[in-house]
Amino acid sequence: MNSQNDAFRQGVEPGGMFDKNDVRLLICCLLADCGRPLSKDVIVGGLFGSGLANYFELGAAAEDLLERGLLQVAERTDSALRLTVTREGRKAVDELGGAIPASARKKAVDGVLYFEAAERRRRENSVEVRPAAGGRAVTLHAGTPEDPLMSLTVYVPDGLLADAMRKKMESEPEKLCEKVFRILLEE
DSSP states (O other): OOHHHHHHHTTOOTTOOOSHHHHHHHHHHHHHHHOSOEEHHHHHHHHHHTTSSOHHHHHHHHHHHHHHTSEEEEEEOSSOEEEEEOHHHHHHHHHHGGGSOHHHHHHHHHHHHHHHHHHHHHHHEEEEEEEETTEEEEEEEEEOSSSEEEEEEEEESSHHHHHHHHHHHHHOHHHHHHHHHHHHHOO
């Protein structure tokens, strides 16, 4: 196998899609199964994050589907185009969708839901690490700047521990807030 083929297999798990037509069909199936518009970033991030297809193949497939009229722009926002499947795309799903295993279709939807939740966490929460006396201060800001829920600062002795704490706070801010509130509200 040459290195170009290796690059396009990067990130694809067993059971994932390598054929361009399968990747295109998977995107159409995903949008048909979700029943709502999704941004290209969410489609690519969710499917790549699930190991179903290569990042570059997904981006190219989405653009190709738009050009061919199988996807269309449902809405434009400042940050993204939200895509939906067209009548022609639904016809392709009806005729060919059986070629995509049900497990891959479910994994695609689950991957997109997970990616959307992670994006929402990043938008609604932030973690900041700054120098402090004797180490670092790691602060979770939960909620948006317009609607803050809480801030929690933890002091740690070094950058390694600060980085580990930052990653944990970024990955599970809801769980941390829930536990703090539960402790504070105990009688």
